[in-house]
Amino acid sequence: MEKVEFQAKMMFYIMCKSLEEIVKVDEDLQEEMEDFEGKIQWKIANFKGYQVFEEGKYSFVMDEEIDDADLVMIIEDAEIARSFFSGEVDGTSAYMSGDLKIEGDLQLAMGYGAMAEFIQDYLEPIRG
Numbered sequence: 001m002e003k004v005e006f007q008a009k010m011m012f013y014i015m016c017k018s019l020e021e022i023v024k025v026d027e028d029l030q031e032e033m034e035d036f037e038g039k040i041q042w043k044i045a046n047f048k049g050y051q052v053f054e055e056g057k058y059s060f061v062m063d064e065e066i067d068d069a070d071l072v073m074i075i076e077d078a079e080i081a082r083s084f085f086s087g088e089v090d091g092t093s094a095y096m097s098g099d100l101k102i103e104g105d106l107q108l109a110m111g112y113g114a115m116a117e118f119i120q121d122y123l124e125p126i127r128g
Helices: 003-025 027-034 078-086 091-097 106-127
Strands: 038-044 047-054 057-062 071-075 101-104
Touching: 003 027, 003 038, 003 047, 003 057, 003 078, 003 106, 027 106, 038 106, 071 078, 071 106, 078 091, 091 106, 101 106
Parallel strands: 038 071
Antiparallel strands: 038 047, 047 057, 071 101
């Protein structure tokens, strides 16, 4: 695995793990997740993973695919993925430029975007 792809993979993991931790302490995010349901498959460069939002609970799995995803997010370029997960590129810009491909429930994608903002808000001071 190339360095930039490895960095993108670690940033994806940090995003997933951060959401898991943030939801434990942020009441606004807990409330947001109560109404958010879906299975999101990520296909990024040469790795994959998925997230499950179900009945107010959240989980994620690295390096696997889920059979019945409601939404598939695809970023083929590892450099773009690294920029996306670092917060340098937002989802709307990535989608509009064709760097982020979305298959499935677009409303779910928009709702996920709101949660991604929570994560970015928490991680911004850490990144510096």
